[in-house]
């Protein structure tokens with residue numbers, strides 16, 4: 503039995519999880535004690551943070567360096583018309599605090615980079631990738647591996663999305679994508695169109711995977727990439743394994759510290 507019984511208002515707020523045999527009081531306690539870091543408060547971070555706050559994750563870390571723009575509102579459901587111009591961290595904190603004031607919010611209004619990634623990430627149990635660029639994905643993957651933290655990955659492009667979970671020692675982003683795409687081949691997120699609710703699907707999958715990791719329930723999306731095509735409305739799964747020659751998590755690693763990721767993603771095939 504849990505050491506600290508839930509307050510009556512918590513029993514009511516979290517009733518649907520408590521009633522669920524797969525989570526129950528024990529799982530809800532684990533959620534309340536967990537610390538989850540959301541990197542990027544845009545299209546994917548919005549649904550992920552919203553569901554994790556509503557679910558009762560004890561502490562949510564929120565990282566983003568950007569301001570809310572009008573063009574964000576179509577997909578980034580954390581933000582509101584009245585917060586256009588404010589920082590995304592402040593805007594997100596406002597929405598999440600009104601949804602569930604019990605969640606402790608730790609605000610990091612800065613860009614995650616190689617100088618701060620290890621320090622910021624080490625304080626959390628699970629890292630959720632809500633970023634929209636390849637440099638950040640490699641940075642998160644390498645840092646999560648070095649810190650031995652689970653990383654929940656999601657990405658969207660136009661009408662397609664994908665999600666997977668990287669557990670240290672069982673494969674990383676580099677095992678899936680050893681090289682970044684040539685610059686310009688896959689446009690920057692700001693320039694490319696995206697079907698707005700697609701972000702909700704993939705970001706929500708990231709929230710579910712996070713809850714599964716925290717509570718230890720279910721079969722996490724490890725060594726599987728879930729690929730979704732929103733126009734065809736299909737989901738398919740591709741299995742992958744840790745690459746023994748991966749430069750980070752392979753048998754003979756060559757990379758043992760964080761790199762210059764801007765150079766890595768920008769210097770290929772230009």
Ligand SMILES: [Zn+2]
Pocket residue numbers: 673674675676677744745748749750751752
């Ligand atoms: Zn790897």
